[in-house]
Amino acid sequence: MHHSENESSMGPGQSVSTQAGTTAAAIAIILVVTLVLVGGVVFCTMSITSKPNVNTSTTAHTYSTSATSNSSSATTSNASNASNSTTQTTTAEDVADKLPYKGMRASLIDSTWLGEHEGTDTLVVTEKTRYFEVGTYQVYYWYSKNGKNDVVFTAYAKDGKVGRVVKGLSGTDYWPTYGGLPDLYASGTKRQSTTSSSNAGARPDPSDYEDVEEFVADLKDWQRKTGDTSSSYDDPYDEWELSR
Numbered sequence: 001m002h003h004s005e006n007e008s009s010m011g012p013g014q015s016v017s018t019q020a021g022t023t024a025a026a027i028a029i030i031l032v033v034t035l036v037l038v039g040g041v042v043f044c045t046m047s048i049t050s051k052p053n054v055n056t057s058t059t060a061h062t063y064s065t066s067a068t069s070n071s072s073s074a075t076t077s078n079a080s081n082a083s084n085s086t087t088q089t090t091t092a093e094d095v096a097d098k099l100p101y102k103g104m105r106a107s108l109i110d111s112t113w114l115g116e117h118e119g120t121d122t123l124v125v126t127e128k129t130r131y132f133e134v135g136t137y138q139v140y141y142w143y144s145k146n147g148k149n150d151v152v153f154t155a156y157a158k159d160g161k162v163g164r165v166v167k168g169l170s171g172t173d174y175w176p177t178y179g180g181l182p183d184l185y186a187s188g189t190k191r192q193s194t195t196s197s198s199n200a201g202a203r204p205d206p207s208d209y210e211d212v213e214e215f216v217a218d219l220k221d222w223q224r225k226t227g228d229t230s231s232s233y234d235d236p237y238d239e240w241e242l243s244r
Helices: 002-008 012-088 106-111 212-226 236-242
Strands: 119-125 135-143 151-158 161-167
Touching (some): 161 236, 212 236
16 A cells, blocks of 8 residues: 555654654753753842842941931030030139029029028928929028018029029018119018009918919909019019918
């Protein structure tokens, strides 16, 4: 048969050639797969290797922030030192024409216009109040020189500094001008109001009040009616406190 003759006519060489082609194709496929796998490994390796750069950048940023914080702390510290330096350089001559004031060194307490203090006491504060922090205060008094020994000025010192000052009997002629120096030889009589009102009555007396807020309210009402706002106290709370 013609068909059988064609099949039997294929020689051994043709069979070997077909097998070699098949083998070459398989090798080519293996090479492609290998290259793909190797490329993936290299890519992954490069990606992993690049991650420490991110951490390095973060570390550098953190260090920079820390350095900035340290710089700010140093600036604050320098400002604090400058403030302390200013306080330390205040001399007796600087306060000779002044009254004791808040923030002044306690070592200068006898160098002010009032001269040496004439009385002393100790105040122990166990609970913070409107005017005092918790702690122990050294209290200094200066009296009038008219024989009455009225307390005209008081200073409270704690931890080496004056923390509070109070003008005593501010509504009297011991204090002829608000904010000025006292007249320690005055009579101690109350100053007369420059204006008056028939329904204003007498100026509220802090010693008549148990509640400081009630005293402050009545005093403000009286001042509004009479127009007399003169006082040498820092505020009405001081006046009430000193009357206790």
